[in-house]
Amino acid sequence: xxxxxxxxxxxxxxxxxxxxxxxxxxxxxxxxxxxxxxxxxxxxxxxxxxxxxxxxxxxxxxxxxxxxxxxxxxxxxxxxxxxxxxxxxxxxxxxxxxxxxxxxxxxxxxxxxxxxxxxxxxxxxxxxxxxxxxxxxxxxxxxxxxxxxxxxxxxxxxxxx
Amino acid sequence: xxxxxxxxxxxxxxxxxxxxxxxxxxxxxxxxxxxxxxxxxxxxxxxxxxxxxxxxxxxxxxxxxxxxxxxxxxxxxxxxxxxxxxxxxxxxxxxxxxxxxxxxxxxxxxxxxxxxxxxxxxxxxxxxxxxxxxxxxxxxxxxxxxxxxxxxxxxxxxxxxxxxxxxxxxxxxxxxxxxxxxxxxxxxxxxxxxxxxxx
Amino acid sequence: xxxxxxxxxxxxxxxxxxxxxxxxxxxxxxxxxxxxxxxxxxxxxxxxxxxxxxxxxxxxxxxxxxxxxxxxxxxxxxxxxxxxxxxxxxxxxxxxxxxxxxxxxxxxxxxxxxxxxxxxxxxxxxxxxxxxxxxxxxxxx
Numbered sequence: 001x002x003x004x005x006x007x008x009x010x011x012x013x014x015x016x017x018x019x020x021x022x023x024x025x026x027x028x029x030x031x032x033x034x035x036x037x038x039x040x041x042x043x044x045x046x047x048x049x050x051x052x053x054x055x056x057x058x059x060x061x062x063x064x065x066x067x068x069x070x071x072x073x074x075x076x077x078x079x080x081x082x083x084x085x086x087x088x089x090x091x092x093x094x095x096x097x098x099x100x101x102x103x104x105x106x107x108x109x110x111x112x113x114x115x116x117x118x119x120x121x122x123x124x125x126x127x128x129x130x131x132x133x134x135x136x137x138x139x140x141x142x143x144x145x146x147x148x149x150x151x152x153x154x155x156x157x158x159x160x161x
Numbered sequence: 162x163x164x165x166x167x168x169x170x171x172x173x174x175x176x177x178x179x180x181x182x183x184x185x186x187x188x189x190x191x192x193x194x195x196x197x198x199x200x201x202x203x204x205x206x207x208x209x210x211x212x213x214x215x216x217x218x219x220x221x222x223x224x225x226x227x228x229x230x231x232x233x234x235x236x237x238x239x240x241x242x243x244x245x246x247x248x249x250x251x252x253x254x255x256x257x258x259x260x261x262x263x264x265x266x267x268x269x270x271x272x273x274x275x276x277x278x279x280x281x282x283x284x285x286x287x288x289x290x291x292x293x294x295x296x297x298x299x300x301x302x303x304x305x306x307x308x309x310x311x312x313x314x315x316x317x318x319x320x321x322x323x324x325x326x327x328x329x330x331x332x333x334x335x336x337x338x339x340x341x342x343x344x345x346x347x348x349x350x351x352x353x354x355x356x357x358x359x360x
Numbered sequence: 361x362x363x364x365x366x367x368x369x370x371x372x373x374x375x376x377x378x379x380x381x382x383x384x385x386x387x388x389x390x391x392x393x394x395x396x397x398x399x400x401x402x403x404x405x406x407x408x409x410x411x412x413x414x415x416x417x418x419x420x421x422x423x424x425x426x427x428x429x430x431x432x433x434x435x436x437x438x439x440x441x442x443x444x445x446x447x448x449x450x451x452x453x454x455x456x457x458x459x460x461x462x463x464x465x466x467x468x469x470x471x472x473x474x475x476x477x478x479x480x481x482x483x484x485x486x487x488x489x490x491x492x493x494x495x496x497x498x499x500x501x
Contacts, residue, residue, distance in 0.1 A: 039435060041325040043461050082344055089337045121330060122319030129329040129336075136340055137461060140347035144468040147354045148475070174390035178382055185378035194370040195417060204418075307449045315436055323434040323447075327454040339458040346465035353472040 018059040025052035033134040036126040042133030049134065050141035057142075062150055074139050081136030084128055205291055205302040208236065213299045220272050220292065223254050229301060233290070238303075245276045245289075252276045253286055269293070287313075373414040380407035392486045394474050398467065405463045409456050416449030 026049060033045025057065035112120045209232060216226045230247050238244045245251065252274055259270035271293040275286035287309060291302040310323060310331075318326045328336055368375065384407060387400030418431045432440060434450040474484065481489050 036320045036322050036325050038322065039433075041322070041328065041457075043457055047461065078344060078347065082340060085337060085340060089333065118317055118319045121317065125318060125320055125326060125329045129333070130325070133336070133340060136344060140343050140465065143347050144350045144465070147350045148468065148471060150354075152356075170392070171390055174386045177389055178386045181378075181382045181385065185375075185382070189371060189374045189378065190367065192371060192374060192415075194366075195373045195414060307451055310450060311434070311436075311447050321436040323436065323450045324453050324457070327450055328457060332454060336458060339462055342462055343465050346469050349469045350472045353469075353476055 014059055018055055022052055022056050025049075025055070029138075033130055034126065036122075036130065042130040043137060045130070046134035046137030047141065049138040050145075053138075053142045054145050057145065057149070062146065065146070069142055074143050077135045077139035078143070081132045081134070081139070084132035085136075088124065088128055204308065205304050208233070208301045208303055211299045211301065213294060213297050216299060217294070220254060221256070225252065225254070225274070229292075229299075233301070247276070373417075374411065377407050377411035377414070380404075381411070394477070394484045394486065398470055398474070401470075402463070402467055409460060412456055413452050416452040418446050418448055 029045050029048035029052060031045075032040045032048055033042065034040070035045075053065075053069060056068060109120055111123060115123070211229060211232070216229070219226050225247060233247065240246050255273045255275065257268040257271070257273065259268070261268055271291055273288050274290040274292070276289045277286050288304050291304060293300050293302065310327065314323050314326050315321065318330050320326050381404060384400050384402075384404030388397050388404065391397055391400065431446045431448040434447045434453070436447075440447070477489070478484055481492055483489065483492075
């Protein structure tokens with residue numbers, strides 16, 4: 001029976017396995033996220049990255065998990081991913097005067113002079129949109145898991161707050 | 162001993178199950194078979210049949226006969242509903258043999274009608290209609306959107322992953338809204354569960 | 361016997377998906393524990409994705425390299441047109457991909473609401489919560 005945080009028995013096999021698998025899961029998630037030259041995409045890579053963090057938090061507890069993903073880094077990833085994608089989208093709507101054609105972004109972008117229209121759209125898909133989606137999905141899933149599994153030791157029952 | 166009376170919740174659950182079974186039989190009966198090669202959602206839709214009296218020569222010469230043009234516009238593919246018009250000089254007719262490999266796809270024997278759309282980035286002619294001849298009848302089909310996606314993705318966006326190109330480029334605004342929903346979910350959990358100054 | 365093959369055996373995907381939909385939806389209505397209702401809702405959403413994605417399968421009579429007779433996944437490769445393969449319809453896959461992730465996020469919000477209900481009432485059975493609500497009203501809040 002547990003009486004506080006430090007009374008659980010530690011198991012060596014599970015801890016070594018989890019700490020060995022953790023960097024390889026993150027590397028595979030990054031490989032899937034940048035894979036528009038084959039299978040892959042933003043949503044799929046983001047959830048694989050979140051799975052690595054959730055494995056580490058489940059084995060080691062929330063206190064040690066907080067060192068890997070502190071609160072400020074979490075908030076930065078959440079907002080930076082949304083800023084990349086929504087920034088590109090709202091610029092398109094403004095510059096095309098709300099005719100809502102996604103294609104007009106290569107018309108005013110300076111990258112178009114080097115690669116042409118098709119290359120500019122490929123650059124947008126692979127490096128700006130996928131990365132934006134992946135970071136937001138990873139950060140929001142990890143933060144939801146932290147909130148649902150944190151124990152409040154000093155809260156009374158039936159309290160409304 | 163009498164069994165205990167059923168609660169109203171279980172009775173309503175069983176009634177829902179029976180209604181759903183009846184609805185599913187009604188819906189699944191009309192669907193095409195799973196994995197059907199010629200299902201109309203994935204290839205082309207049949208429009209109408211016309212007698213092939215003297216029309217084959219004018220199709221081979223590159224002019225669309227007047228009967229077919231009037232019938233197509235009567236069905237609703239005209240200028241008022243924002244479809245491209247079938248005027249002179251706006252279209253082109255191509256003939257391909259059955260089993261030949263041209264333009265990157267395996268073709269069945271027939272005439273393809275290619276129409277200029279006249280927008281900013283869509284300058285090349287796009288396949289719209291397809292005419293086949295069988296049993297002294299001419300059947301007119303209309304290509305569906307998945308055919309255009311499969312053939313033109315490599316030219317327009319330089320990616321070979323059709324699913325990601327459809328998510329991020331052709332349907333980009335939908336994905337923008339769904340990402341906002343995911344962020345709102347994370348904020349909702351924070352507001353519900355963090356108390357006493359831990360925010 | 362022909363109607364059996366034509367209506368039942370050729371469309372086995374849709375029948376299985378409707379069976380799981382029925383299981384999920386009756387579980388949401390009949391069960392009284394709040395967590396079991398949420399699990400039924402999640403089962404229902406997963407079966408809906410299966411039903412929608414299997415509308416787009418094409419090409420049953422062409423032999424592929426791995427021995428099955430289906431269409432290939434919608435990623436362009438050069439040998440597909442020479443050998444006569446057909447790509448699967450990409451549109452249902454595109455539309456359901458965001459739906460899967462959004463359903464996971466909304467399940468998390470629902471679980472947070474269940475935790476707050478437990479902290480206030482002390483149980484997660486439905487009829488006990490209704491009795492405690494009536495007592496609250498009778499006593500005066």
